[in-house]
Amino acid sequence: MAMALRTEIDLPTLRVTLDPATAEAVLATVRGRGRPKEVVRCTLRELGLPTSVFARVTEARLTVPSALLAELTPAVADLGASPVRPHNALWLEIPSPRGLLPVVPWERLLAPLGRPLYRLPFHPVRPQRPEGRLTVGLLVADDADAAGTAVALADQYAANVPGLTLHVFTGARSWSETAARLGDAGHVLVHRPPAADAPPTDHATELVPHPWLRWVLDTVDGARLDVVHVVAPGLLADGRGALALPDPVHRRRGEPPVVESVELVEVLTQVGAVALTLAPPPSSHDASGLRELADDVARLRPGLTAVHDLADDPAATQLGAALRTVLAPRDEAVVLPAVSAWLNPLFLDTVTDADVEVDGTAWTSDMQLLDDGGSALLPHATRAAARDLPDAWVASAARSIEQLQMAWLPAAADRAADPAAVSALDKVARLLDRYVPDDPAPRHRPDPGGTP
Incomplete structure (x- = not known):
């Protein structure tokens, strides 16, 4: 429940709800235990959303009216600073009823407010933030420039994560080029895809049926991955998001098999991951399905979940800034229009008695x-x-x-x-x-x- 974090930490929060009677999105500001103050409302059509969760969502149509921004700007300023770092953060709460509101790229559309926007998770449980060594599993599905994408992401991880070990998994078509460009020494390991005639593995269970995810589990062989980062197209059907992750050796023709939240959560649990990042390839301009999928994962497990829109950030510089914000929190953070992140505020900082006054202890x-x-x-x-x-x-x-x-x-x-x-x-x-x-x-x- 996002409200628990908002009230206990006294967070400056933008609350977005759906009024089913009028098919309007209601935007309200609230701080801590205060009463939400409605600022503005608009129809779903004004946001570019269909009125039914079963209808198609077109990313390019998602927008916010200029009048909405004009109303929100002074209201958000009145909320004041966050008691936890980064102090310029604004926290987004999307309680039920929700409809398709989680698929909206609020971080990009509300960037003119000038405050980094983070989505509150669904429970205050916070896994311990990785410190020192960090092991990352990077999965990049084949596309026109999968090797270039892998290199850009690897460069950002290497530049911003001390003590990094990076496991890179690409499809058979791009593996050779990726391995040649990244090398295979030091902190980076580029793993060769399994042979097309390889037998089923020990991880071929009902909970992890996808061959790419089984390959990852077999390769790490019981070792920990702190972060799992997947670059693949997303799908949104009947209000549910999924990954369109192909077979790594392209043994199947037709549409790629999909990965839904339950399978992702099982893999994350098996490797002990604290964080998941999903990204559509740069050639895709639709991250709505991945935002819905990330929202569902965040509802099922604690930890950090993010969607990184590579079409808006092909060099992944905003990913690098996000890594710095999490791993080395500072008083202020930059606005990240291409990153949607569901995270516990205490990933970024801790609450002290001087920060916020509440009745009783912070947690019962x-x-x-x-x-x-x-x-x-x-x-x-x-x-x-x-x-x-x-x-x-x-x-x-x-x-x-x-x-x-x-x-x-x-x-x-x-x-x-x-x-x-x-x-x-x-x-x-x-x-x-x-x-x-x-x-x-x-x-x-x-x-x-x-x-x-």
Whole structure:
């Protein structure tokens, strides 16, 4: 529940809701525990949206009326600064009823407000932010310049992430060029796609049926990925988003198989990932399906979820700025029109008593959260191992406990928890802690599988 974060941290927030009676989007400003103040409303058609979630969405038609911006500008200024860094941030809350409002590129359309815009997640559980080493899995589907896209993204990760290990997965058509341009040494490993006649793998389960995702799981072989970054077209049908991710060796003809949120969440959990980034290739000018898919993933698991529009940021400089904002928070951040990010504000900063005055503690025991938003169910040793152990099993188990905490425990301080749920999660967390190693040993690097 986004409202819990907004109220407990006293966030300056833009609240966008759907009035089903009039088919209007209602934009209101609110800070912390205050009452939302309606600023302006407009019809869905004025935003370029259809009135039915089953209708087609055309990205190029999505817009906001100039009068809406004129009304919002002074109202947003009156909200004041954020108590957590970056202090110029504006937080976006899209509660139910929602319709297709999450697919709107609010970050780009409201960029004239002059404040970086971040989307509030659906639960205050916050996985620990990676520090020091960061391992990234970059998946780039074949298109006209997949190798160029992979190089641009790899350059931004290398420039902004200290202690980076980057695993690159491209389709068979672009693998050779990608490997030649990126090399295969140091912090970058460009993995060779499996052979067309390769037998099914151990990960060929109902939960992970897609061959590309099974390839990733087989390749990392139990090692942790902190970030999974996928570049592939998105789809939006009947109000649901999906990835149109082709088979990496193009064994199938026709439309590529799709990846929906449940399969993505399973992969993210298995590798212990804290963050997911989705991006349409630069040749695509439609990220609406990916924004809907990212919104669904954010509803299912804690962590950072983002959509990066490469058509508006082909050199990925805004991605680099986003990485700096998360990994090295500063008092101010730049506006990122090409990036939609669902994240807990405490990823970027922590709340101190001097920052905000609230009645009582920031988080109640029923929510089982620490003051920094981390799960109180996970002992310190488990949290440290989930962050530092190269193997994925502790991070994967921690992500599973956090997801169950989202589903079973209250997302607001004024709701009571089910004691049985708390007891069950506590027992699982304690069992996990018994097997956490005191001194994590380094793993071997996965074999990239050949040279160009």
